[in-house]
Amino acid sequence: xxxxxxxxxxxxxxxxxxxxxxxxxxxxxxxDLSTGHRAAxxxxxxxxxxxxxxQGALGELLKAAGIEAILHCAARSLVGESIRExxxxxxxxxxxxxxxxxxxxxxxxxxxxxxxxxxxYGVPDTTPIEESAALRPINTYxxxxxxxxxxxxxxxxxxxxxxxxxxxxxxAGATDRxxxxxxxxxxxxxxxxxxxxxxxxxxxxxxxxxxxxxxTCVRDYIHVVDLADAHLRALEATAAGDERTAQPxxxxxxxxxxxxxLEALAAAESVVGRPIPHMPGPRRAGDPPVLVASAARAESxxxxxxxxxxxxxxxxxxxxxxxxxxxxxxx
Numbered sequence: 001x002x003x004x005x006x007x008x009x010x011x012x013x014x015x016x017x018x019x020x021x022x023x024x025x026x027x028x029x030x031x032d033l034s035t036g037h038r039a040a041x042x043x044x045x046x047x048x049x050x051x052x053x054x055q056g057a058l059g060e061l062l063k064a065a066g067i068e069a070i071l072h073c074a075a076r077s078l079v080g081e082s083i084r085e086x087x088x089x090x091x092x093x094x095x096x097x098x099x100x101x102x103x104x105x106x107x108x109x110x111x112x113x114x115x116x117x118x119x120x121y122g123v124p125d126t127t128p129i130e131e132s133a134a135l136r137p138i139n140t141y142x143x144x145x146x147x148x149x150x151x152x153x154x155x156x157x158x159x160x161x162x163x164x165x166x167x168x169x170x171x172a173g174a175t176d177r178x179x180x181x182x183x184x185x186x187x188x189x190x191x192x193x194x195x196x197x198x199x200x201x202x203x204x205x206x207x208x209x210x211x212x213x214x215x216t217c218v219r220d221y222i223h224v225v226d227l228a229d230a231h232l233r234a235l236e237a238t239a240a241g242d243e244r245t246a247q248p249x250x251x252x253x254x255x256x257x258x259x260x261x262l263e264a265l266a267a268a269e270s271v272v273g274r275p276i277p278h279m280p281g282p283r284r285a286g287d288p289p290v291l292v293a294s295a296a297r298a299e300s301x302x303x304x305x306x307x308x309x310x311x312x313x314x315x316x317x318x319x320x321x322x323x324x325x326x327x328x329x330x331x
Contacts, residue, residue, distance in 0.1 A: 002026045003235060004067045004109075006052045006100070007074030008045075009036030012115060012171060012224060014178045016071060018042060019228035020235075028065050030058070031074065039329040040178055053096030055103045062107035069111035069235050070104060072097070075145070078186055079119070082140035083285060093144035094151075101155050111238035112152065113231055116165040118220070118252070118291045120146040127258075128294035131167070131250045138288065153248040162245040164234040168253040169220035169293050171227055172314040178224075179321035181328040188261060189221075189315055192268040193322055195277050202277035205261050210289040216261035218290045220254035223308035223317070227253060233302040244301055251302060254293030255309040267311035271319050 003020055007013040008029030013036070020027050021042065029047045041047045046065075050057055052074050061067075075093050076082070082089045104112065119142030120135045137143040155161040172189045174180065180190045185200070194200025208215040230253050237244045259267075269276050298304045308314065 001235065002028070002066050002068045003071055004028050004030055004062065004065070004069075005071045005073060006030045007036060007072075009033060009038060009040050009047065010073060011040075011178065011180045011182070012227060013071075013073040014040035014042075015175055015224045016073065016228040016231045017045060018175065018177065019225075019232050020071075021045065023232055028061070028067065030061070035182065037181065037329040042177070051096065053092065053099045055099040058100060059103040059106050062103060062109055067107070067109055069113070069238060070100070070109060071113050071115075071231055071235060072100065073115045075115070077141060079139045079141050080186070080284065082144070086140040089140045089144045094147050097148040098151055101151060101161070105155070105159055105161070110160055111162050111235070113164045113166065113234040113238065114148065114152060115231075116149055116167045117142060117145045118167055118169045118254075118293065120149065120167060121291070123288040124291070127290050127292045128256060129252065129292065130294045131252055131297055139285075149250070156248050162238040162240075162242075164237060164245060164249045164251065166230055166234060166251055166253050167293075168222055168227055168230075169291060170222065171224050172221050173223040173225065173308065173317045174321035175225060175317070176321075179318060179325060180224075188264055189268065189318060192265060192276055193272070193315070193319055196268065196272040196274070197322065202279050203265075204281035205265070205278055206281045206287065207283035208280055210283075212260060212289055214260050214262045217287055218258040218260045218292065220256070220258050220292045221311065221314055222254055222306060223314050226306040226308055230298060230302065230304045233304050237302060249301065251298040252293040252295050253298055253304070254295050255306050256293060256295050257309070258290060258292040259311055264311060264315075268315050271312060271315045
């Protein structure tokens with residue numbers, strides 16, 4: 001299969017590219033490198049430096065490269081920024097996303113897998129969250145992801161687009177080649193590791209009065225390698241005639257269990273072997289108390305189960321990558 005991976009120079013995208021190549025697929029990466037890293041694209045994989053929102057140029061690329069399916073990982077994804085600058089998020093994630101769908105339609109590409117998010121649920125009524133739960137995003141980031149999911153479904157009804165939306169939870173971990181490097185860094189685990197090696201500020205633990213066992217937010221975590229495996233399985237499910245995507249398919253991805261912020265801190269301290277500087281802080285706007293997935297549908301439909309579900313596995317692999325790449329992708 002010839003696959004275009006948008007955002008393939010980013011953390012999730014690059015690990016997924018490696019998995020697709022290892023499975024024998026031909027991959028083209030599209031990334032504007034605004035947040036991605038050229039060095040994250042493996043040798044031998046074509047990189048096109050452009051925006052997925054450039055409908056004309058993207059359409060030409062899809063035709064020239066003979067692309068058969070798209071893995072759409074690229075997006076703006078900072079929750080706080082999305083609340084402060086909603087126009088930026090609607091332009092990129094929704095307007096740009098529809099441009100991608102139009103380019104795909106014009107080029108005859110009828111298969112897409114979308115990296116969605118648990119943020120589409122907002123504050124769920126029950127946990128674990130099932131895919132049938134109400135979609136009530138409480139931040140602009142989640143709303144733009146929900147909107148693009150709806151656009152894909154409409155394109156399926158009108159134009160026959162086969163799609164899978166993978167609503168994943170907190171991604172962590174690393175491979176030997178790819179690790180998590182963002183600027184600014186907003187994710188808990190990489191910030192814990194930055195603080196552990198003295199290159200980051202003490203970690204602020206946002207909120208200690210949530211209705212959870214220890215008062216801090218609880219999140220479901222998924223190893224980035226497990227996520228890449230789900231991307232591969234979902235792309236295979238979009239094949240013509242595959243009944244699994246006769247209608248738009250939505251699957252949660254997670255470990256089925258949750259870890260609190262304090263539990264993540266304790267696990268990180270165990271991995272690095274020393275205390276990690278941290279301090280309390282107020283709640284952040286847009287943070288639900290608990291987000292834990294039911295991944296039963298992914299298992300039953302895609303045959304997917306997470307293989308690396310402990311915090312120690314995720315944090316341990318990320319720590320090893322950072323020890324070998326102290327300056328990120330510059331070394």
